[in-house]
Amino acid sequence: MTTDDPRLRLLECLDDAASGIGLFDPDDRLRYANRYMREAYGIAVGAFPYWTDMMRNCFQARAGLLIQTNDINSWLRQVAQRRRQTAVRCFESDMVDGRWMRVTETLHNDGWLLTVVTDVTALKAHESMLQQARDQAVQLAITDPLTGLFNRRHVFARLGALFHQARDLRYPLTLAVIDLDHFKQVNDRYGHSVGDKVLVHFAQKFEARRRPLDLVGRIGGEEFLMVLPNTTVQGARQVLARLREDLTQSLPVPAHPDLALSFSSGLAQMNAQDTEAATLYQRADRALYGAKHEGRARDYDDEPPAPTAT
Numbered sequence: 594m595t596t597d598d599p600r601l602r603l604l605e606c607l608d609d610a611a612s613g614i615g616l617f618d619p620d621d622r623l624r625y626a627n628r629y630m631r632e633a634y635g636i637a638v639g640a641f642p643y644w645t646d647m648m649r650n651c652f653q654a655r656a657g658l659l660i661q662t663n664d665i666n667s668w669l670r671q672v673a674q675r676r677r678q679t680a681v682r683c684f685e686s687d688m689v690d691g692r693w694m695r696v697t698e699t700l701h702n703d704g705w706l707l708t709v710v711t712d713v714t715a716l717k718a719h720e721s722m723l724q725q726a727r728d729q730a731v732q733l734a735i736t737d738p739l740t741g742l743f744n745r746r747h748v749f750a751r752l753g754a755l756f757h758q759a760r761d762l763r764y765p766l767t768l769a770v771i772d773l774d775h776f777k778q779v780n781d782r783y784g785h786s787v788g789d790k791v792l793v794h795f796a797q798k799f800e801a802r803r804r805p806l807d808l809v810g811r812i813g814g815e816e817f818l819m820v821l822p823n824t825t826v827q828g829a830r831q832v833l834a835r836l837r838e839d840l841t842q843s844l845p846v847p848a849h850p851d852l853a854l855s856f857s858s859g860l861a862q863m864n865a866q867d868t869e870a871a872t873l874y875q876r877a878d879r880a881l882y883g884a885k886h887e888g889r890a891r892d893y894d895d896e897p898p899a900p901t902a903t
């Protein structure tokens with residue numbers, strides 16, 4: 594049938610629309626549904642159910658809208674509290690067949706409600722792909738590609754936050770700047786790729802010893818930083834002693850059993866004079882030079898912390 598009456602043409606076009614369109618009267622009974630809407634919700638041609646019966650049918654037949662509940666009556670009560678409360682309501686719904694629908698309900702002054710249902714499955718997939726790509730980019734930006742530890746930029750950014758937290762909550766915080774000894778000789782003697790394996794091995798040992806609140810990262814070629822919240826210098830010395838033990842009991846590169854390597858560390862515990870993380874780090878870095886100067890393979894802290902102001 595062709596007609597020039599735009600209202601009739603509109604009804605014809607609505608029936609072919611690529612979105613679901615439904616119209617509910619003030620008693621919440623379906624009075625019009627286009628083909629898409631009937632198919633999506635499993636409503637027979639010629640049937641005009643109440644909204645609650647439509648939902649009940651979806652639940653019982655496990656068709657159309659995915660309703661995950663053990664108690665359909667309580668689900669209906671909860672949803673009814675939100676339905677018809679605002680002039681326009683927009684939400685997303687899962688369908689039993691895996692599709693995602695965006696539902697827009699427009700409430701007219703006289704209580705008639707227009708529902709438009711659009712398939713947004715492709716958009717959702719795209720959104721989740723973007724989210725994954727973003728997460729991956731963030732991960733790459735904070736990770737040292739060789740060892741998988743946090744990189745220098747991220748460790749220093751986190752150090753700032755941990756420093757202020759420890760100062761505000763008044764618990765001790767100790768830094769350990771760790772540097773492998775005579776690492777250049779490893780590269781010179783065994784080659785750069787073996788040197789890389791050694792770095793990875795150390796990183797794994799550091800990571801394995803890390804407690805949940807500790808922060809470990811690679812801040813330079815063969816230099817690592819450990820941030821130990823709630824830990825004094827004495828506590829940090831124990832952590833490092835255990836690390837040395839771990840390292841003496843393992844071969845950095847099994848193909849080269851003669852390859853053994855030590856590390857030196859500079860320790861500094863936050864004190865009342867440290868106004869920012871940078872000064873604490875400088876003290877730890879200076880202490881590292883002390884450890885190297887004293888003969889390497891040791892932990893060094895040249896400035897015992899002053900009593901913390903209360």
Ligand SMILES: Nc1nc2c(ncn2[C@@H]2O[C@H](COP(=O)(O)OP(=O)(O)OP(=O)(O)O)[C@@H](O)[C@H]2O)c(=O)[nH]1
Nearest residue numbers: 772773774775776777778780785786788789814815
């Ligand atoms: N294999 C490898 N080597 C690196 C990497 N980054 C830096 N290095 C090397 O690490 C070596 C560091 O040498 P130095 O700074 O002289 O330190 P060292 O030989 O460990 O001597 P001390 O620290 O004084 O005990 C240099 O040879 C760098 O080329 C890396 O990612 N992989």
